[in-house]
Amino acid sequence: MYGLVEFSVVPIGSSSTSVSRFVKIAHNIIKRSEFKFELSSMGTILEGDIEKILTLILNINNEIESLGVKRILTNIKVDYRVDKVSTIAGKLESIK
Helix, strand or coil, X not given: CEEEEEEEEEEECCCXXXXXXXXXXXXXXXXXXXXXXXXXXXXXXXXXXXXXXXXXXXXXXXXXHCCCCCEEEEEEEEECCCCCCCXXXXXXXXXX
């Protein structure tokens, strides 16, 4: 099942109001993955096998938890089309 997944991870109860430390950790994990991605100021869009992407997101949550974060809020949006393959580039191209 190929599609797009947009997600953001919000650590709750860390020692700082800044989340950039956790974004960097997530970004490094994503860069080592097989997925095409686009990072924005409010989240990340991943393109690929949806089940594998969800596993990657769980791995990111586990890494953040290992840093002592006691609660993690993860927002996930899935765009799965049965009529055609949806890609990040295709969605951007369609609005030009």
